Amino acid sequence: xxxxxxxxxxxxxxxxxxxxxxxxxxxDAETVFxxxxxxxxxxxxxxLAITAxxxxxxxxxxxxxxVPGGPGQSGQMENAALLGWLRAADxxxxxxxxxxxxxxxxxAAGLLAGRRATSxxxxxxxxxxxxxxxxxxxxxxxxxxxxxAGVSSGIDMGLAxxxxxxxxxxxxxxxxxxxxxxxxxxxxxxxxKAPMHIVDALRARSRFILE
Amino acid sequence: xxxxxxxxxxxxxxxxxxxxxxxxxxxDAETVFxxxxxxxxxxxxxxLAITAxxxxxxxxxxxxxxVPGGPGQSGQMENAALLGWLRAADxxxxxxxxxxxxxxxxxAAGLLAGRRATSxxxxxxxxxxxxxxxxxxxxxxxxxxxxxAGVSSGIDMGLAxxxxxxxxxxxxxxxxxxxxxxxxxxxxxxxxKAPMHIVDALRARSRFILE
Numbered sequence: 470x471x472x473x474x475x476x477x478x479x480x481x482x483x484x485x486x487x488x489x490x491x492x493x494x495x496x497d498a499e500t501v502f503x504x505x506x507x508x509x510x511x512x513x514x515x516x517l518a519i520t521a522x523x524x525x526x527x528x529x530x531x532x533x534x535x536v537p538g539g540p541g542q543s544g545q546m547e548n549a550a551l552l553g554w555l556r557a558a559d560x561x562x563x564x565x566x567x568x569x570x571x572x573x574x575x576x577a578a579g580l581l582a583g584r585r586a587t588s589x590x591x592x593x594x595x596x597x598x599x600x601x602x603x604x605x606x607x608x609x610x611x612x613x614x615x616x617x618a619g620v621s622s623g624i625d626m627g628l629a630x631x632x633x634x635x636x637x638x639x640x641x642x643x644x645x646x647x648x649x650x651x652x653x654x655x656x657x658x659x660x661x662k663a664p665m666h667i668v669d670a671l672r673a674r675s676r677f678i679l680e
Numbered sequence: 681x682x683x684x685x686x687x688x689x690x691x692x693x694x695x696x697x698x699x700x701x702x703x704x705x706x707x708d709a710e711t712v713f714x715x716x717x718x719x720x721x722x723x724x725x726x727x728l729a730i731t732a733x734x735x736x737x738x739x740x741x742x743x744x745x746x747v748p749g750g751p752g753q754s755g756q757m758e759n760a761a762l763l764g765w766l767r768a769a770d771x772x773x774x775x776x777x778x779x780x781x782x783x784x785x786x787x788a789a790g791l792l793a794g795r796r797a798t799s800x801x802x803x804x805x806x807x808x809x810x811x812x813x814x815x816x817x818x819x820x821x822x823x824x825x826x827x828x829a830g831v832s833s834g835i836d837m838g839l840a841x842x843x844x845x846x847x848x849x850x851x852x853x854x855x856x857x858x859x860x861x862x863x864x865x866x867x868x869x870x871x872x873k874a875p876m877h878i879v880d881a882l883r884a885r886s887r888f889i890l891e
Contacts, residue, residue, distance in 0.1 A: 486728070651835070
């Protein structure tokens, strides 16, 4: 089982590392960070770099493709090399997945046409414009396509996917090992729950946040 | 406000990146990954590397010190350079923090003597042996010392700390931006909640998991 996590300039770190921490613990899995060029890839704020150990070309047929989101996604929507790789990898993948605005890249590659999918709550409308059927759910399975909502939702996706692949008991063991018993100090993690003026403030800044 | 996140060989990625994703969004904060030597630092499974942009010596007086845990922690418990840096940085820090077994390093540096603190559930007993007063809480504040439980708990710590520093509204906005509305597919994230045989199995493997 080979898992390829795609990096690109200005990705969001937790989008990638949340599900990485879960899925890399699949039995007998090899997880590899890939990008157009090997080497360190900087995140959205510029203060973190994860090494892409291999190029996209080095990893043509991963079993699981995982595409994180982040403001840099908008600069990749017409990147023929990346979109071409996504289409080719998807032909043989067992699971094709994304977190946050990573689903916009899957959609731009034509992989989510007519499929139920999700994205960051600020990007659901745009996801619809690319032919997917956006839902407000946190993790969406449609055949082999698994999409997660904003940033932190990739942890929930990782566990759900691990359950499908390795069984409930293994997923529960990983949940316990990573002590994933969330206790957020606020209840403001979705636009339905957060104070309205905070939702409105982020909506007004959405272009800045997403690009 | 300067935030220093300490890396060392075989750290656990989500321990560092969970709170990073929150705290790096503090207004006017500079976040920097530090290690004994600058350059890529590999995590516990070896498939992820984060770049330490600066050495410990480059960052002598951070406002926030954050120490992640991971199996590599056991190899650092007598590292005089790291423990010395922690003690010196703590003299001027506003907050000294850890996730998971990172608290064992703070304790080894003598910073948690007599203080309430937490760690990964498998490491609470060891934390007590180093002079701290272990609690089973997910996030523990004792004066300026903030410790979080296993791996994923650093996200909750990040939000709680952000609330103290920048106010509840800012923390709620970051929770909404990172869509942190956790919906784990299982309820097995603590030894009190997970099936007993899974707890026992991890306890039997605890040395392997922690070291």
